[in-house]
Amino acid sequence: MNGHPSIESEHRFDVIIIGGGISGINAAYRIQSELPGYTYALLEARDSIGGTWDLFRYPGIRSDSDLFTFGFSWHPWNQDNPIAEGGSIAKYMKETAKEHGIDKHILHRHRLLSANWSTADSTWSLNVDNDGVEKNYTARFIIFGTGYYDYHTPLQTTIPGLDDFQGEIIHPQFWPEDLDYENKKVVIIGSGATAITLLPKMAEKASRVTMLQRSPTYILSLPNRNTNLLGLFLPTTWFRKIQRISWIWTSRLFFLFCQKFPWLARLILRLSVSRQLPKHIPHDPHFRPRYNPWDQRLCVCPDGDFFKSLHTGRADVKTDTIDHVTPDGIQLNSGDKLDADIIVTATGLKLQIAGGANISVDGKKMSIPEKYLWNGVMLQDIPNASFVIGYTNASWTLGADATALFITRLLKNLESRKMIAATPKMPEGSQIKQRRLLNLNSTYVSVAEKNLPKAADRGPWQPRDNYISDYLFSQYGKLDDCLELTKGPSLRLRAKLQ
Ligand SMILES: Cc1cc2nc3c(=O)[nH]c(=O)nc-3n(C[C@H](O)[C@H](O)[C@H](O)COP(=O)(O)OP(=O)(O)OC[C@H]3O[C@@H](n4cnc5c(N)ncnc54)[C@H](O)[C@@H]3O)c2cc1C
Ligand SMILES: *[C@@H]1O[C@H](CO)[C@@H](O)[C@H](O)[C@H]1NC(C)=O
Ligand SMILES: *[C@@H]1O[C@H](CO)[C@@H](O)[C@H](O)[C@H]1NC(C)=O
Ligand SMILES: *[C@@H]1O[C@H](CO)[C@@H](O)[C@H](O)[C@H]1NC(C)=O
Ligand SMILES: *[C@@H]1O[C@H](CO)[C@@H](O)[C@H](O)[C@H]1NC(C)=O
Ligand SMILES: *[C@@H]1O[C@H](CO)[C@@H](O)[C@H](O)[C@H]1NC(C)=O
Numbered sequence: 001m002n003g004h005p006s007i008e009s010e011h012r013f014d015v016i017i018i019g020g021g022i023s024g025i026n027a028a029y030r031i032q033s034e035l036p037g038y039t040y041a042l043l044e045a046r047d048s049i050g051g052t053w054d055l056f057r058y059p060g061i062r063s064d065s066d067l068f069t070f071g072f073s074w075h076p077w078n079q080d081n082p083i084a085e086g087g088s089i090a091k092y093m094k095e096t097a098k099e100h101g102i103d104k105h106i107l108h109r110h111r112l113l114s115a116n117w118s119t120a121d122s123t124w125s126l127n128v129d130n131d132g133v134e135k136n137y138t139a140r141f142i143i144f145g146t147g148y149y150d151y152h153t154p155l156q157t158t159i160p161g162l163d164d165f166q167g168e169i170i171h172p173q174f175w176p177e178d179l180d181y182e183n184k185k186v187v188i189i190g191s192g193a194t195a196i197t198l199l200p201k202m203a204e205k206a207s208r209v210t211m212l213q214r215s216p217t218y219i220l221s222l223p224n225r226n227t228n229l230l231g232l233f234l235p236t237t238w239f240r241k242i243q244r245i246s247w248i249w250t251s252r253l254f255f256l257f258c259q260k261f262p263w264l265a266r267l268i269l270r271l272s273v274s275r276q277l278p279k280h281i282p283h284d285p286h287f288r289p290r291y292n293p294w295d296q297r298l299c300v301c302p303d304g305d306f307f308k309s310l311h312t313g314r315a316d317v318k319t320d321t322i323d324h325v326t327p328d329g330i331q332l333n334s335g336d337k338l339d340a341d342i343i344v345t346a347t348g349l350k351l352q353i354a355g356g357a358n359i360s361v362d363g364k365k366m367s368i369p370e371k372y373l374w375n376g377v378m379l380q381d382i383p384n385a386s387f388v389i390g391y392t393n394a395s396w397t398l399g400a401d402a403t404a405l406f407i408t409r410l411l412k413n414l415e416s417r418k419m420i421a422a423t424p425k426m427p428e429g430s431q432i433k434q435r436r437l438l439n440l441n442s443t444y445v446s447v448a449e450k451n452l453p454k455a456a457d458r459g460p461w462q463p464r465d466n467y468i469s470d471y472l473f474s475q476y477g478k479l480d481d482c483l484e485l486t487k488g489p490s491l492r493l494r495a496k497l498q
């Protein structure tokens, strides 16, 4: 054997990564470049990689973050549009995986069902479903790049009378490829990024599209091209690096500005929105959120497309609450009624960590919502496993990469100290106060937070902060605070394969 056995026939790996989304692909790159001697495989439940950007197919699906920071730092987004369509993000991810040889490590249609750590063997046993065929794998370390929501079940919304509706009810997560909305009346329930993306796109064909919101969201229009004079002078690789760093700092400073001067941020956003609204749609109440900018995620709309569509007369915003759904529309609490042929429920995702797999340690099932997240990267009491959870108030990828960098450093460090297992442990009698993991209180995050791991107010159990401090932590932070280490002989597979 030459050290590169066929991935199909191998069942034992140093590291197994679950999920071929942005987190999994990024982790794969970090493992293969930082730990070139390690064997690894990436198990992906679906037919193709891309994760979110492959699953979501609603009209206009696009990023909300700029691609300069959402893209991989080691393979920068090389187009000039900061906001990109879902399909082009998925394509970028596929091309990147191919170019870096990550695709050779991917096993498609391999869904992880359960993972069981055995203390006696210091290994994980993975039970995987491959198109109905059961497969077992073993790994020394698992990285869960499974995202943060359930791929199969949408968030259950309780909209009274929804079952009586005679038209079509669509959830954006399961958009029917052949949905015909030409000349139809559409009501989109929700005011998040999805609703704001859908409205202008559907209004191109539908006879009328109404976004029905309980409460408004901040919307920031952004010119969707980023031509920069520096690009003419600098070598491309330099230019892309500088561009990425400047976007990291700009978003960080904008966030800090919103936190420090909420009144000023509110005023600026208000002026910018008012300027773009048609006369018949007043700013208040439709565009006056109850919270301050960045208390919840701020929505971005490229080139003001959302506002432009409000000028066409085919798109509208309604701020009201639902009394009940009727067979042909929605009866609102104000007494108004919205007629509808199609209702789109853009009301959020069902949060889930670890892709629904059952995780156990020596046969004992671990309940993720009961565990604290250690340094944002591992879970209390679960040995040798990392859970990639990116940011929600900055590009997810930045957080995912801070995790991957920390993990590769931890693996190198502990291996050199001949440690065979690392398990975050909460010291007896810790006086910690619980804090929320994701600091955004969007409705669905609050509702579903009970499915997420816990965070606390101190020590390595605090929620993560921002990329700049997390990056520094990944390089220089304390590795073994509240981390229980087990010494033993190296079980590295490389030695055996050569
Ligand atoms: C519509 C939408 C728009 C978004 N826009 C942005 C944005 O602009 N900026 C931003 O930062 N974030 C955005 N997000 C959040 C987004 O999900 C993350 O940014 C990012 O794509 C998550 O990447 P991931 O790899 O962690 O997870 P995902 O993209 O969800 O990928 C997870 C992968 O794991 C696989 N998987 C899951 N369970 C298993 C299992 N048991 N076995 C094997 N494989 C499994 C899935 O099939 C999938 O391929 C958006 C989310 C949605 C839904
Ligand atoms: C996890 O375990 C529960 C109960 O033991 C079972 O119902 C469920 O199907 C399992 N999940 C998977 C993905 O196998
Ligand atoms: C996989 O492992 C389980 C539990 O250890 C075992 O029952 C099963 O037979 C194994 N399946 C295969 C295909 O090896
Ligand atoms: C969001 O949460 C913060 C702190 O938990 C709270 O002060 C604020 O009022 C909340 N905002 C909304 C809109 O719920
Ligand atoms: C998990 O491992 C323990 C021993 O380490 C074993 O008793 C148990 O049967 C295993 N469970 C599964 C589901 O493989
Ligand atoms: C468990 O992970 C640590 C790093 O966290 C690593 O040093 C060790 O080798 C792993 N255990 C095994 C059995 O490989």
Ligand SMILES: *[C@@H]1O[C@H](CO)[C@@H](O)[C@H](O)[C@H]1NC(C)=O
Residues within 6 Å of the ligand: 251, 252, 255, 256, 391, 393, 394, 439, 464, 465, 466, 467
């Ligand atoms: C995200 O929110 C946390 C918690 O409020 C904050 O500390 C952090 O600075 C924010 N991140 C960014 C990138 O602004």
